[in-house]
Amino acid sequence: MTLPPSVLQAVVSLGDLLDLKSFTEVCQSFAELYRVGLKVFDGTGNKLVDVKVGNADFCGYIWQKPDGRSQCIATVGRVKSEAVPEEAKVTAFDCFSGCRYAVRPVLYEGDVVGRIVFGPFVPDDLVDLPQTLTSISNDFDAKLAAGYMQKIRRVPQGTAEKIVKHFADLVDVLVFTGHKNLLTARLHIEAIQESYRELQEKNRQIEESYSALKELDRLKSNFLATMSHELRTPLTSVIGYSEMMLEGLGGPLTAEQREYLGIIMEKGESLLQLITSILDISKIEAGRVKLVVQESELGQVMRDAVATVMPLARKKGLKLLCEPQPDLPRVHCDREKIRQCLINLLSNAVKFTTAGGQVKVSGQRLPQEQVALTVADTGIGIAAHHLPRVFDVFYQVDGSSTREYGGAGLGLAIVKSFIEAHGGQVKVESVVGKGTTFTLVLPVRASATTIPMVSSSHAAATG
Amino acid sequence: MVQFNNETREIAVKVVYYGPALSGKTTNLQALFQKIDAKVRGRLMTLDTKDDRTLFFDMMPVFFRTAAGVKIKLKLYTVPGQVMHESTRRIVLQGTDAVAFVADCRRSEIASTLAYWNNMLKNLEANGLDYRSLPIVIQMNKQDLDDVRNHDEYQDLMQVIRPPIVPAVATRGEGVLETLHLLLQLTFRHLDSLVGLEKKWKVSEHEFLDTIFAHVDLKGANLEGAGGTR
Numbered sequence: 001m002t003l004p005p006s007v008l009q010a011v012v013s014l015g016d017l018l019d020l021k022s023f024t025e026v027c028q029s030f031a032e033l034y035r036v037g038l039k040v041f042d043g044t045g046n047k048l049v050d051v052k053v054g055n056a057d058f059c060g061y062i063w064q065k066p067d068g069r070s071q072c073i074a075t076v077g078r079v080k081s082e083a084v085p086e087e088a089k090v091t092a093f094d095c096f097s098g099c100r101y102a103v104r105p106v107l108y109e110g111d112v113v114g115r116i117v118f119g120p121f122v123p124d125d126l127v128d129l130p131q132t133l134t135s136i137s138n139d140f141d142a143k144l145a146a147g148y149m150q151k152i153r154r155v156p157q158g159t160a161e162k163i164v165k166h167f168a169d170l171v172d173v174l175v176f177t178g179h180k181n182l183l184t185a186r187l188h189i190e191a192i193q194e195s196y197r198e199l200q201e202k203n204r205q206i207e208e209s210y211s212a213l214k215e216l217d218r219l220k221s222n223f224l225a226t227m228s229h230e231l232r233t234p235l236t237s238v239i240g241y242s243e244m245m246l247e248g249l250g251g252p253l254t255a256e257q258r259e260y261l262g263i264i265m266e267k268g269e270s271l272l273q274l275i276t277s278i279l280d281i282s283k284i285e286a287g288r289v290k291l292v293v294q295e296s297e298l299g300q301v302m303r304d305a306v307a308t309v310m311p312l313a314r315k316k317g318l319k320l321l322c323e324p325q326p327d328l329p330r331v332h333c334d335r336e337k338i339r340q341c342l343i344n345l346l347s348n349a350v351k352f353t354t355a356g357g358q359v360k361v362s363g364q365r366l367p368q369e370q371v372a373l374t375v376a377d378t379g380i381g382i383a384a385h386h387l388p389r390v391f392d393v394f395y396q397v398d399g400s401s402t403r404e405y406g407g408a409g410l411g412l413a414i415v416k417s418f419i420e421a422h423g424g425q426v427k428v429e430s431v432v433g434k435g436t437t438f439t440l441v442l443p444v445r446a447s448a449t450t451i452p453m454v455s456s457s458h459a460a461a462t463g
Numbered sequence: 464m465v466q467f468n469n470e471t472r473e474i475a476v477k478v479v480y481y482g483p484a485l486s487g488k489t490t491n492l493q494a495l496f497q498k499i500d501a502k503v504r505g506r507l508m509t510l511d512t513k514d515d516r517t518l519f520f521d522m523m524p525v526f527f528r529t530a531a532g533v534k535i536k537l538k539l540y541t542v543p544g545q546v547m548h549e550s551t552r553r554i555v556l557q558g559t560d561a562v563a564f565v566a567d568c569r570r571s572e573i574a575s576t577l578a579y580w581n582n583m584l585k586n587l588e589a590n591g592l593d594y595r596s597l598p599i600v601i602q603m604n605k606q607d608l609d610d611v612r613n614h615d616e617y618q619d620l621m622q623v624i625r626p627p628i629v630p631a632v633a634t635r636g637e638g639v640l641e642t643l644h645l646l647l648q649l650t651f652r653h654l655d656s657l658v659g660l661e662k663k664w665k666v667s668e669h670e671f672l673d674t675i676f677a678h679v680d681l682k683g684a685n686l687e688g689a690g691g692t693r
Contacts, residue, residue: 002591006554008540109505110526110536176506184510187519187551194550 003194007186014042014106014114017178024049026170034163035153039117040106040171045081048114055099055120058148062097067136071096079103079117086112088168090161095120096132099152102160104168108175116171118164121155221285228279232272239268277410280340281393284417291334291421293446298331298338298363298371299324305342306361309350317355320346324363331371332445337418338373344411345375345438352436353379366441370424373440381432390428391416415440422446465560465654474664475536476650478643479556482565483572483579484544487604490633491565491642492521492541498640500678503527519543520555529674531665537647537675544579553586561598561650562587563642564626565633568603568611577619584623598649599626602642607632640676640684647672 023040031038031051040049062068075093079101084091086105093101101119105112129149134142155163242265244250246258253261283289306322313320342361349359357378364372382390386397394409412426415438419426423443430436466475480488489509496507503525510519525537540559542552556562564583566576587594601620603612617628629645631638651660651671660666676686 003553003557003589006557008555009558109524109538110503110534176508180508180510183508183522184519187510187554190554191519191548191551194554198550 006190007183012179012182013044014040014175015046015048017108017113017175017182018048019178020048023174024051026174027051030167030170034155036121036155036160036163037119038167039080040114041080041117042114043112047080054151054153058097058099058145058152059120061141061145061148062133062136065137065140068133071132071136079119080115084115088165090164092157092160093119096130096136098122098126098130098133098149100157100160102164104164106168106171106175108172108179113175116164116168118160118167120152121160122149122152124154124156126154218286221282224278225282225286225288228275228282231275232279235268235272235275239265239272242268277414280414281410281417284414289417289421291337291446293332293334295330296333296335296338298328298373301335301339302342302361302363302373305339305346308343309346312347313350313359316350316353318350318353319358320350321358321360322362323360325365327365328363328371329365329444331442333422333442334418334446337421338440338442341415341418341440342373342375344415345440348411349375349377349379349436349438353377357435369444371442371444373442374437376435376437378435381434381436382428382430383432384430387428387430391426465657467658471534472532472664473534473536474654474660474666475538476560476647476654477558478537478539478561478563478646478650479559480539480541480563480565481552481556481579481583482542482544483567483575484546486544486565486567486572486576487602487631487633488541488544488565489521491563491602491604491631491639492523492539494633494636494639495539495643496523498636498680499525500680503678519548519551525675525678527674527678529666529670533664533666535666535671535674549582552583553589556583556586556592557590559587559590559592559597560654561646562600563646564599564601565604566601566620567605568630569605569608570610570612570616573612573616573619580620595624596653598646598653599624600642600646600649601626601628602631602633602638603628604631604633604638606630606638607635637683640679640681641686644672644676644684644686647675 027038027040027049028051031053035053037053037055038049038051039047041047059072062072072095075095079093082093084103084105086107088104088107090102090104093103095101097120099120100123101117102121103118104116106114106116129142129146133145134140242261245253246261246265280289302322302324306320310320346359346361353359359375359377362374362376364374366372382397389395390397391412392409393413395413396409416426419440419442423446424441427439427441428436429439465477467473468475480491482488492507496504505524505526508522510521520543521539521541523539525539526534528534540555542548542555562583564580566572566580584594587597601617603617605611614628620626627645627649629638629642631642633639648668651668654660655668658664660671661668
């Protein structure tokens with residue numbers, strides 16, 4: 001990468017540094033003040049300003065004579081381009097007509113960027129018209145010419161030099177100011193262009209990393225889905241054979257063997273549940289879950305969910321209540337997904353409620369064709385600052401490795417995805433030490449949308 | 464890059480003073496402005512903000528002729544030090560022939576100095592300039608303050624290249640000429656190896672430096688062992 005050439009590298013010409021219109025005005029007022037003509041050329045000899053004062057009749061008369069014309073052209077050519085010393089000094093150019101020009105280079109940063117031509121003026125020591133003028137033609141009218149010359153100002157050489165120096169100082173300030181302004185303006189633009197180019201470059205890099213990350217995320221979800229599936233198959237056999245042995249299909253068992261097998265089965269089941277959750281979340285992330293919407297009786301769904309969690313609740317010594325309102329309407333939803341949502345919420349509630357507590361699931365009809373399913377517990381509660389993140393994937397309120405409560409942090413993320421897929425929403429309220437209430441609001445007629453992607457970068461559940 | 468004009472026998476050399484904010488880059492140029500004869504230098508152009516911080520850069524041209532009639536033009540620039548002017552720093556570095564890295568030598572500035580140093584190397588690279596061969600001098604400025612680095616504490620700046628270090632107190636003009644002199648000496652040698660200044664242009668290192676420093680007020684400066692200045 002290299003930068004485009006900057007104005008700092010550019011060679012600037014006098015015309016670029018001066019505002020020609022206002023500079024011409026300055027020259028005009030200057031020429032009027034001294035009543036002498038003024039010309040300014042740039043470094044390559046282009047005329048930038050030309051103010052004539054007093055010499056029109058005189059030069060016009062000479063111009064009428066062929067010899068006069070050719071000599072005039074030669075003089076003007078010398079004044080304009082004959083070399084002068086590269087320093088702040090005035091060089092005098094005498095015209096064949098007796099007039100004179102004072103020439104001084106415009107120097108900037110040690111370079112000649114132009115020249116100032118002051119004149120023509122009549123040197124104050126000129127007495128008669130020179131012979132070089134009177135001899136240009138036989139019919140030259142010296143009296144007439146001398147009359148015309150009266151209109152051209154007489155200036156002593158010393159004064160002319162002072163005037164030119166004064167004007168050169170003025171031009172120097174104008175050029176410096178012009179250059180400064182030019183650099184300021186152009187550098188503003190260049191700096192912005194360069195910042196923009198840099199931002200574009202950074203954006204491109206960010207986009208590249210983002211697509212690389214997205215691809216990795218997709219691969220991770222794929223891997224999880226595949227692995228969960230592969231894990232489930234042998235696990236099902238472990239559970240199945242344990243069950244067969246428990247039923248005595250492999251012969252009689254001692255009480256101890258039964259107890260051990262019971263533990264194997266129980267742990268196997270919770271492992272299976274965990275794997276199923278991972279599989280679910282992977283499917284959601286990969287966008288592979290579809291709702292199977294059918295008319296469902298929510299009361300039945302609630303009772304099914306409660307039946308599943310009941311053994312756990314009993315074991316912990318909790319009261320588990322199921323209170324669907326009698327006028328609960330039939331709802332279009334994916335019955336299986338809603339049941340799983342309730343199971344996830346109820347399992348959490350049971351997990352975080354201590355013995356003697358109560359977990360209650362209820363259902364109410366809401367206005368605007370909606371129903372609410374509520375799971376309320378009297379457990380430990382969730383601190384306010386954790387509440388906004390409990391639905392993130394893998395989020396744990398207690399993230400330490402020695403935490404008291406197990407779980408993968410997937411349950412609530414799944415609930416949120418499933419409910420939102422129904423066009424519903426999940427709410428949570430909690431008071432630490434008093435309990436937590438989760439509310440699922442569902443439309444009576446769910447439009448089967450695709451499951452929203454959950455973001456694993458934000459991460460999801462209390463348990 | 465250095466500009467050679469065979470027709471007008473001119474050499475234009477660009478020197479940039481680079482460094483963190485408030486390290487003394489503009490102060491260096493101001494000191495040079497005072498010391499260099501007004502006949503051979505232009506105005507010090509400063510594009511600054513209200514609060515005296517450099518917005519874009521400072522620039523000062525210096526110009527003179529050698530005995531053989533070669534015109535040498537130096538353009539001295541500073542970059543804006545504030546972090547936000549990163550792109551301007553890169554633009555000003557464009558086509559530079561030499562760099563004076565002006566650093567605040569206090570220990571408290573070590574981290575930001577290193578960051579700007581590395582950032583400068585990156586910006587030189589972005590301009591297609593090879594910092595391994597480019598003449599670079601580090602000026603350790605503000606030696607008059609407390610808690611300055613010792614000589615053996617510059618290792619962090621010596622990881623990629625090993626530029627010479629010149630101590631300075633730019634506010635008093637100390638070390639300013641020494642920095643420029645050393646830098647121009649390195650620059651001459653670099654340009655000579657590139658284009659044969661001595662052979663082609665009949666400009667010797669001695670003459671190059673002498674012609675420049677003949678127009679400089681050398682009071683209090685210590686330029687011994689550097690090209691033989693008067």
